[in-house]
Amino acid sequence: MTQGLTFKPLQPFKQWLENVDVREGERARFLCQVIPAQCPFERDVRFFGKVWFHIPPLCKLNPFYEQLVMLRFKSLCYLADECGEDITPYC
Structure with missing residues (x-):
């Protein structure tokens, strides 16, 4: 029995995002500002005070969603733990 090969063209970029090392305060602040804390969609x-319909969060359709959330989390942790900064402005 042979296993089928799967083609994952986005995997190298996902892996690159997972391996980004946050070791500079300026970079961490930039990432926290650029990556939103919650799905903006x-x-x-x-209309007239009544909800007509709901648009669900579309962020989960982003193939890099989990990697970006993790990168933002690493940046917040670096700022709080290593730099001793108050991270409430980024939340």
């Missing part, structure tokens, strides 16, 4: 569409 989820919305309730309201």
